Amino acid sequence: MEVISRIRRDYILHLLQQGKRVDGRAFDQFRTVTVEKGLIKTANGSAMVKIGGTQVMAGVKIEKGEPFPDQPEEGILVVNAELLPLASPTFEPGPPSEEAIELARVVDRGIRESKCIELEKMAITPGEEVWTVFIDIYVLDHDGNLIDASALAALSALIDTKPPADEAWKLPGFSLRKFPVAVTLAKINGQLLVDPCLEEEQVMDARLTMTFTEDGALCAMQKGGSGSLTREDVERAFRMARQKSEELRRLAGGP
């Protein structure tokens, strides 16, 4: 677990009371976000996203696989996240932690529920063979807000994705119907702020991640942390997150 000294915690909370954040940002301001696509030649699509000091790479691979018996004509989406030991002193090698599983599942939900990938058109031989879209999220440097960075990296990698060079691929290309973007807000001492940095995450009471598509609809949501949220928090978060999602979507190259 990450440890923060009490004096540092008090300093961060004290600043917030004065309406200031520890790194000088406004409450509704993201750190500098950069998106680079197509860095990995061996992947069908890839992207590197940096949000402040946080760095996340996502790679998409499309391979043939067996369908699930209850959906014999549908392609499969697999989202996996690795919290690499090189990304933080608190990440350890071994089976995925609770944190890694939650991260992957929150990103998965945004992509799956927005129906951005045309999985229902990805059968090769119904009941026997379908295309599987693997999205692997590689967390390289953990400086807070891994969810937004990972979701943006996944979306950017999907936008970058070229179909496999295989005759069995029948779709005209690889295109997305929707562009889901996740925005996370932290609640600290009753205040809501977007894109918490690592230190803010260490002192936050709760966080709320909301994933929006470009039509302004909500497609996934996840509360985290051991604090609670009021109805006003949730409604304010909805509006802040939706607005911020538009900025991030443009950076990823979406509409």
Add this chain to the structure above:
Amino acid sequence: MNRPEKLIVDGRRLDGRAPDEMRSLKIVAGPLQRADGSAYVELGNNKVLAAVYGPREMHPKHEAEPDHCILRCRYMMAPFSVEERKRPGPDRRSMEISKVIREALEPVLFLEYYPRAVIDVFVEVLQADAGTRTAGINAAAVALADAGIPMKDLVSSIAVGKVDGTVVLDLTKMEDQFGETDMPVAMIARRKEITLLQMDGHFTEEEFRHALDLAFRGCEKVYEAQRQALKEKYMVR
């Protein structure tokens, strides 16, 4: 299970409920002998048991915290609890649910009272019909109270969602599978503080607000049932 043509017919759901109506809810406090606290919840066709052990010494010791108690939750589904046998043991879904259940309960506990200790909450789903995490939270909260662990209040939980374009309270498996949206919510009902909030599917802003309204009202009903269960066991007659 095949998709029925309609999930809502003449304003009624397939099981006859109105959109804002909950399934039947039965809560029993303290059904288990050995556990420090326990509860059994039936929400429609869901059957869920929760047991609480502790505060007790943390094993493994290195996971203990010097300034507070650890709340450890384990949500599990019995292999026979679903249509097709589920392989026993934890999977990614159950690990995530265990985490969000823990975070839903932590806000009402005084974990700083028991440094170096652990409170174990075990949630076992015996029969599942959508809403198992909410039923599990409802059971766990009553079990914690039954264990005599100091709490600020109970935590009450219910799911809302959208089926055939209508926002509904407390989805069944059929509605969850073939509906558009599922949004489990848990809250401290009297203070209206949300401690669990997840969602997948599709909501516009208006639908989302309406869903929150339904969830608030649902949780209040659950809260009453939880209190009633504790009174049943502890009231001096």
